[in-house]
Amino acid sequence: MRIVVGHLYPDYLNIYADRGNIAVLSRRAAWRGHELEVRSVSVGDALEPGEHDLLYIGGGQDREQALVAQDLLAKADGVRETVAAGAALLAVCGGYQLFGRSYRDLHGADLPGIGVFPFDTVAGDTRMIGDVLLECELEPGVHRTLAGFENHAGRTHLDADAEPLGRVVAGFGNDGESGREGCRVGRALGTYLHGPLLPRNPWLADWLLTQALAHRHGGVPELEPLADELEAEAHAVSARRAATRGGGRR
Amino acid sequence: MRVSIPLAAEIAVARAAGRLSRLARTGGGTTVPGKLIWKLDPGAIDRLAARLPLGSAVISATNGKTTTAAMAASILGERFRLAHNRSGANLVSGVASTLLDARAAELGLFEVDEAALPEILLRVKPKAVCLGNLFRDQLDRYGELEHVAEGWRSAVRSLPEDASLAVNGDDPQVGELARERPDALVFGVDDPSAARPSLQHAADSKYCVRCGAPYEYVAAYVGHLGDYRCPACGHSRPPLNVVAREIELHGLDSVSFELVSPAGTSVVRLRVPGLYNVYNALAAASLALSLGAAFDEIVAGIESFTAAFGRFERISVGDRGLLILLIKNPAGANEAVRTIVDGGAPATAVIALNDAIADGRDVSWIWDVDFEPLIPGLTRLVATGDRAAELGLRFKYGGLDAGAIDVVPSLEAALDRGLELTPPGGELVVLPTYTAMLALRQIVGERGFVRPYWERAA
Numbered sequence: 001m002r003i004v005v006g007h008l009y010p011d012y013l014n015i016y017a018d019r020g021n022i023a024v025l026s027r028r029a030a031w032r033g034h035e036l037e038v039r040s041v042s043v044g045d046a047l048e049p050g051e052h053d054l055l056y057i058g059g060g061q062d063r064e065q066a067l068v069a070q071d072l073l074a075k076a077d078g079v080r081e082t083v084a085a086g087a088a089l090l091a092v093c094g095g096y097q098l099f100g101r102s103y104r105d106l107h108g109a110d111l112p113g114i115g116v117f118p119f120d121t122v123a124g125d126t127r128m129i130g131d132v133l134l135e136c137e138l139e140p141g142v143h144r145t146l147a148g149f150e151n152h153a154g155r156t157h158l159d160a161d162a163e164p165l166g167r168v169v170a171g172f173g174n175d176g177e178s179g180r181e182g183c184r185v186g187r188a189l190g191t192y193l194h195g196p197l198l199p200r201n202p203w204l205a206d207w208l209l210t211q212a213l214a215h216r217h218g219g220v221p222e223l224e225p226l227a228d229e230l231e232a233e234a235h236a237v238s239a240r241r242a243a244t245r246g247g248g249r250r
Numbered sequence: 251m252r253v254s255i256p257l258a259a260e261i262a263v264a265r266a267a268g269r270l271s272r273l274a275r276t277g278g279g280t281t282v283p284g285k286l287i288w289k290l291d292p293g294a295i296d297r298l299a300a301r302l303p304l305g306s307a308v309i310s311a312t313n314g315k316t317t318t319a320a321m322a323a324s325i326l327g328e329r330f331r332l333a334h335n336r337s338g339a340n341l342v343s344g345v346a347s348t349l350l351d352a353r354a355a356e357l358g359l360f361e362v363d364e365a366a367l368p369e370i371l372l373r374v375k376p377k378a379v380c381l382g383n384l385f386r387d388q389l390d391r392y393g394e395l396e397h398v399a400e401g402w403r404s405a406v407r408s409l410p411e412d413a414s415l416a417v418n419g420d421d422p423q424v425g426e427l428a429r430e431r432p433d434a435l436v437f438g439v440d441d442p443s444a445a446r447p448s449l450q451h452a453a454d455s456k457y458c459v460r461c462g463a464p465y466e467y468v469a470a471y472v473g474h475l476g477d478y479r480c481p482a483c484g485h486s487r488p489p490l491n492v493v494a495r496e497i498e499l500h501g502l503d504s505v506s507f508e509l510v511s512p513a514g515t516s517v518v519r520l521r522v523p524g525l526y527n528v529y530n531a532l533a534a535a536s537l538a539l540s541l542g543a544a545f546d547e548i549v550a551g552i553e554s555f556t557a558a559f560g561r562f563e564r565i566s567v568g569d570r571g572l573l574i575l576l577i578k579n580p581a582g583a584n585e586a587v588r589t590i591v592d593g594g595a596p597a598t599a600v601i602a603l604n605d606a607i608a609d610g611r612d613v614s615w616i617w618d619v620d621f622e623p624l625i626p627g628l629t630r631l632v633a634t635g636d637r638a639a640e641l642g643l644r645f646k647y648g649g650l651d652a653g654a655i656d657v658v659p660s661l662e663a664a665l666d667r668g669l670e671l672t673p674p675g676g677e678l679v680v681l682p683t684y685t686a687m688l689a690l691r692q693i694v695g696e697r698g699f700v701r702p703y704w705e706r707a708a
Contacts, residue, residue, distance in 0.1 A: 011456075011464075017387065017617030023647045059396040068460050131611070149612045151389055195614050199643040230657065232644060234639035241605070 001210045001221075003029055006052035008075075009060070009068045013095055016151075018058030020196035021090070024205045025054070032223055036212070043071045047078035052087055054214035055079065059093030059194065068125075069111060072098055076114035083116055088211035089188035092197060096182070096190035097121045097154050106153075107239030117183040117190050118162045119174075121154040123142035128152055132193055133239050134181050138207060145169070146201045147238035148193030150247070156192075157181055165191050167206070170246035187211040200234040202226070211231045257297055257545035260290050264350050281339045284346030292373075295342065298349040299358060299374040304330060306358030306374045307537055309527055310367045310402075311382025311418075313582040314530045315340070317522075318382060319361035320558035321534035325543055325551025326357060334359040338559060341366050345374065357541075364398050370406035379409065380416040380537040382529065384423050384455070385473055385581035386618075388610035395455070399423045406431070414537035418529065419488045420475040422455045423467065435540055437492040437532040438477075441507075444497040444525060445476065460485045472526050473581040492536045494528045502573075502593030509535060514545035521556050524589040526582075560687040562589075564677075567699050570669055571677040576687050577601075578609070578619040586681060587624055595627025596679045600668040602635040602661060602686035609683040613637050616644050625650050630671055632656045634664030635686045661686060662693050 007022060022038055029036035041047050060068070074081075079099075083089055091099045099116040106123045113121075134146040135202025146166055156174040158164060164174070173181035174192070182191035189208075192199065198205040207213050213221040262422040264283035288296050299306055307326075309319050316338050323334050333352030335344050340363045349358065362370045364384070371379065381402065386395055405425045406415065419425040419436035428434035448470065455474045457464055463482035470476035479486040496508040496517075507528055508518040520527055531552045538548045557563050565572045575590070577583035590596065603610050625648055638659040646652050658664040665680075672678040682690055 014618070015389065016612075017614040020614070020617030020644070020647070027647050034424075061396060063394075063396050063462075064457070067457060103679075149614060151612065169499055196617055199617075200640065200648060216647075227652070230639055230642050230652065230655070234637075234643050235659065237637060241611075245611070 001034050001213060001217055002037045003034055003053050003209065003216060004051060005036060005054045005056060005212070005239040006041045006047065007038050008040065008041050008057040008072075008095065010040050010058075012064040012068050013058040013060040015059050015061055015064070015196035016093060017196045018092065018194075021058070021092070021198045021205075021239060022056065022172060024196075024198040024202065025209060026204065028205050028226065029209055031226055033214055034209070041075075043068060047075045047082070047168055049078055049081035049085060052082055053215045054088040054208060055082060056089075056091070056207065057091045057095030057099070059095055065094045065098070069098060072114060073112065074126070083185070083188045086187060086215045088208050088215065089116070090192075090208060091116075092194055093152060095191055096192060097152075097156065100156065100183075103154065117185060118159040119156050119183055121156045123153050124155050126153070128172035128176055128247055130171055130245060131238060131242035132173070132195070132246055133169040133242035134166030134171075134173075135169050136166035138184070142149075144195060144203050145239065146191075146197070146204060147235050147242060148191075148195040148197050150192040150194075152192050156183075165189055170242040172247045176247075186217060187215070188189070195238065200231060200238050202228050202231045210244075257294055260287050260294050261298075263290070267493060281341070281343045281347050283349075283350045284339070284343035287346050287350065288343050295346045295349065295534050296373045296375070298346070300408045302333065302355060305377035306333075306360060306382070306542060307378040308362050308367070308370060308374060308376040309380045309382070309533065309537065310362045310364055311533070312364055312385040312387045312579065313585075314382055314526060314533065315361040317527065317558045317561050318380065318530045318533040318537075319359060321530055321552050321555045322380075322537050323359055324555040325534060325538045325548050326359065326541065328547065328551065329543075330357040331355050332357055332359045335361060336559065340441055342369055342373070345370055349633065356427070357457075365401065368401045371409065375410065376413055378414045378416070378537055378540045379406075380533050381406075381424050381427060381539075382418050382533050383421045383473075383475060383581075385579055386615075387579040388690045389535050389612060398408050402427065410499055414540035416492075416533065416540050418475065418489050418533065420471065420477070422474070422478055422485075422487075423458050425488050426459050429681055433651040435491045435536045436488050437536045438487065438490040439469075439471050439475075439494045439497070439525075439528060439532070440477070440490065441495050441497045442673045444478075444499070445471055458483060458485050472529065472585055473590070475529065492532055492539065494532055495501060497525065498526060499525065499592060502589065504538075509549065511535065511539060511545065513539055513548075515548050518549055519553060521553070522562050523593065524562075524585055526589075530569040560682075560691065565694055567669065567697070569674045570672050572680055572694065573677050574680045574682065574687065574690065576684065577619070577681045580615055583616075583619040583621075583681070585623060587619070590679055591623045594641075595624060597627060597629045598632070598668060598671045598678060599624065599628060600632040600634060600664055600678060600680045601641055602664065602680070602682035602690065603637040603641040604635045604683050604686045604689075605637050609685050613640055616641060621645065622648055628654060630654055630656065632658055632664045632668050632671075634661055635683065636660050638664075651686075665690060
């Protein structure tokens with residue numbers, strides 16, 4: 001079956017090897033006989049609601065992020081309609097921040113986000129850098145872990161009733177204090193974790209593919225299991241790194 | 251209040267510490283004395299540098315600084331006794347150690363870490379500075395490229411008037427540094443036939459430094475290095491003074507080009523391969539020119555250069571050979587991959603990924619490297635190092651059959667596996683990150699095939 005991915009600003013926001021995430025989605029779809037088509041949606045391109053089953057946005061350096069921020073505001077309605085109609089979303093690092101309500105920079109200036117996620121971000125004067133391990137429960141009773149790397153100056157403060165992507169086992173997370181990392185609204189996920197995230201956490205790639213298939217074709221699609229020994233080994237090494245040298249250990 | 255210790259006493263203590271480090275076999279002692287004197291009295295470095303009768307020359311770049319400095323040493327070492335940090339200890343402590351060790355040196359020649367450049371320029375007060383390129387590198391350690399570039403801009407602004415500057419005009423951020431200094435030498439490549447068909451995936455400075463619009467490239471050579479022009483505001487590559495034309499790549503053996511400079515023009519044949527080494531040669535030539543070297547000395551120096559430590563280094567191991575190319579960031583690794591593939595894609599490769607501070611704790615950069623040109627020719631990848639599994643995933647999701655990937659975290663076992671797969675008389679390609687490169691050289695050294703790095707002759 002077919003899945004259409006909208007990759008937002010791949011030419012600007014690609015600082016943490018975001019194409020690794022796309023490669024994992026493509027291969028894991030193909031290995032199950034599905035065809036994943038990735039369409040670039042960059043500066044000046046229109047985002048048509050209904051066109052995409054999965055949106056992806058990565059992180060950039062401050063300079064690149066400032067270059068796309070204005071354009072993203074013009075796409076805000078399209079993104080919100082796409083997500084409201086049940087398409088899946090993964091927003092990583094800088095892209096995650098842009099999808100919140102606002103970002104206050106070090107000079108106190110407020111930059112608007114597009115408000116897909118219920119949070120505000122405030123720049124801090126130190127960066128939170130290191131390996132991270134999260135515990136997640138995206139489906140009731142199904143506990144999983146995510147291992148990745150974070151590098152951000154923003155402190156992201158979720159609304160009290162917002163759902164995080166996961167609980168921080170080791171590392172800083174959204175703000176270095178709350179023990180919460182990322183944000184989830186239905187099929188939309190945002191996180192600071194790169195690494196890239198999906199190669200060493202293939203279960204999350206499969207979760208996103210499942211949501212994207214459900215958006216296009218309805219029902220509850222089943223993905224056949226794959227041989228993930230190498231992925232499991234990479235996950236274990238990354239998780240150990242977080243335990244021994246992740247930031248903000250309490 | 252700081253107790254004033256005579257410089258001579260500080261030097262004696264610090265040198266003794268270096269000998270102790272070597273005796274204790276904890277390392278080459280290449281940074282221990284410098285760290286100590288830095289602690290005792292940071293100003294001692296300034297005074298040590300000031301004692302060099304001909305002053306110092308400083309080289310910095312994300313990629314190629316070790317090789318550029320080694321090429322410059324090959325040119326300048328004929329005429330002057332050098333204080334040169336050739337083992338790559340390029341922080342303030344490494345420069346201090348080199349100064350401590352260089353008793354009769356006349357000229358300082360220092361490769362300098364990009365982030366340490368501002369501090370070192372202030373202390374060493376160089377006669378000449380050569381700035382090569384800025385690529386994304388170890389974001390967990392250096393922060394964003396823009397941050398490093400800002401440090402360079404203010405460091406260049408505070409250079410004394412009589413210091414000479416050479417910059418790579420093909421890098422938009424670096425070329426811009428010459429605008430305020432009309433005497434600066436600007437080097438670059440002018441040979442569209444050697445250009446790449448498009449900007450690489452991980453190209454960094456592809457947006458105009460003035461207005462933010464995407465540059466148009468007449469020719470892109472290495473990463474974002476090339477002949478660029480902004481269609482919106484007209485910002486473009488500055489005029490070049492030291493130029494490489496008529497480039498001819500000869501596989502893994504060599505590269506030749508026509509070197510055009512204010513001091514003369516000559517065809518030059520390097521004994522190392524790859525377009526990136528043309529940039530290193532241009533940088534070394536420009537630095538030497540600004541120090542007053544003669545054109546024929548420059549040509550002879552870069553032509554006699556063979557290889558810098560761990561960068562395209564060939565080591566014979568019994569009846570087989572190792573070809574070691576350091577990889578540390580996407581732009582540099584892309585050039586290593588292209589050079590190898592141009593020389594005939596290998597069937598076996600050992601790639602070593604460590605994640606210590608010196609390698610970058612964040613290993614995501616391997617996903618930005620274009621390893622794909624290696625994949626069709628590979629029958630066996632030996633993935634090794636502390637993050638061997640992650641490297642294996644990079645190739646699995648790049649399209650290499652999982653059955654062709656051996657994940658062997660132990661460097662020693664991986665080296666043996668690679669050698670076992672290499673026929674007698676053959677050469678094994680090894681691409682290690684920095685600490686993996688040091689460890690592999692040590693393993694090979696313990697088997698008696700290579701000298702420890704601190705014993706290398708000039």
